[in-house]
Amino acid sequence: MAKLRIGTLERLKVIESSLGSRINRVRKRSFAIVQASLAAGLAYWVAQTIFGHASPFFAPITVVIILGLSGGDRIRRAAEISLGVTVGVGLGDFLVNYVGPGTWQISVIVAVSLLVASMLSSSVLVSNQVAIGAIIIATIMPPGTAGGGTERMFDAFIGSVIGLVTIALLPASPLNSGRREVSKLLGIASSVLDDVAVALEKQEVKELDEAIMAVHNTQAGIADMIAAAKGGREVSKLSPMMWDSRWRVRSLERILPSVEQLLGDIRVLARRARVLCEDGDQVTIRLINIIDELADITASLSDYFDGLADETQTAEIPALVRRLQVLAASTDMSVVKDDGVLSEYVLLAQARSVTVHLLVVCGWSEESATAALPPTSATPAYPYERWPGIIEDD
Incomplete structure (x- = not known):
């Protein structure tokens, strides 16, 4: 427990504001920048040179919009954008001619x-693009300017096609974005667990307030994680060059529910730790060490997912699994004092659940992960599996 520690919120702010973090963010987005730049230039060239459109404004614009879409269903949404922009441009030309x-x-x-x-589609994306297209025509590109009428509608179609072709032929990695989101959430989880261990040891409530706030604010990150995985799945299906990554994408998607549940368990654990500290109760050193070890393992998993582009790092997973097996074997009822309060039992239960979810993140099935825990029932649903070489606490 003799580690240099800072609060969860301060730690996250330091990470976010560091120069290294900003440089890393630019590096990770560099491929998307190159992809959008080349595709926009190609769309403009195709519309102007091949089809003879004087000012194909909507071709590169549509490309940038489509490549900027995140998450899954990009093909459907690209079709919606194409429909919206095409209808909006045509409608704008028609209406401005009559009302000025x-x-x-x-x-x-x-x-x-x-x-x-709204009559064409229930999609908000279609509605927005129709309105935006009409506004552009009514303000900066009124009828009579170069490239009016059907040319603008066709330019939007050209941009949609080139955007999708770019995704197929110049695909980003279908895994990197999802891995980064998983890494980010695991980093927050580790930080919160770390603060809980400190608070339980020192009986300090302040750090727990920050930790609870941080873990409560992860819902947007969970949504980003799911959207990134959906986007990766679509790229792996759309691009022939990424077909061999489909099984890796499915493996990533399989662990997402466990990452989300892990954060839910940590929310409960942090709140219950706060109640325990406010009541002036204490827990055993063993329980504090279990939570501290969970924090360290979760931090290692966060680093693993952040740098997983290097496939040699897969060697780290067996070592983390072994640590989790040892930890799971130590989470029996003897961790709680004979006269332990309810909060202490809740903390142990949540620590066991977190251990299961971390094993699932490492690739185990939920059944096998649950069976790694010493039973707390005379008739456990999953009989306890004692792994060779695991020394249990007496």
Whole structure:
């Protein structure tokens, strides 16, 4: 327990504001920047040179929008964007011819555009693109300017096609984004577990307040993690060059529920630790050491997922699994004092659950992970499996 520690929120702020973090963020986005730049230039060239459009404004714009989409269903959403921009441009040309430009005219154009879009599709994306396309026509590219009429509609279609072809032929790694999101959430989980261990040892509530706030704010990160995995799955299906990554993508998707459940368990653990400290109760050193070890293992898993592009790092997983096996074997009821309070039992239960989820993240099935825990029932659903070489605490 003699580690240099800072609070969860301070730790996250230091990481986020560091120069190294910013450089790393730029490095990770460099491929997407190159991808969008090349595709936008290609779309402009195709529309202008091959099809003879004088000012193919909507071709590169549509490319950038499509490549900027995150998560899954990019093909469907690209079709929605293409439909929205095409209808919006055509509708804008038609309406401006009749009502002209101006303040009240914009209100009319937007209202009619959204009404037409709602009849075409229930998608908010389609509605937005129809309205945006019509507004652009009514303001900066009115009828009569170069590339008007059907040319603009066709430019949007060109941009949609090139955007999808770019995803297929110049694909980003289907795994990197999802791994980074998993790493980020595991890093927060580790930090919260670390703060809980310190608070239980020192009976300090302040750090627990910060830890609870940090773990409560992970819902957006969970959504980003799921969206990144869906995007990776789509890339692995769309791009022939990434077909051999499909099984890795499925493996990543399989652990996502456990990462989410892990954070839920840690929320409960942190809140219950706060109750215990407020009541002035104490836990055994063994329980504190279990939570501290969980924090350290979770931090190692976070580092592993952040740097998994190097496949040689897979050697780390067996070592982490072994540590989790040893830890699981030590989480029997003797960890709690004979006169232990309810909060102490809850902490042990949550620590056991966190151990199971970490084993699943390492590749185990939930059944096997649960069977690694010493039973607390006379008739456990999954009989305890004593692994060779594991020395249990007396």
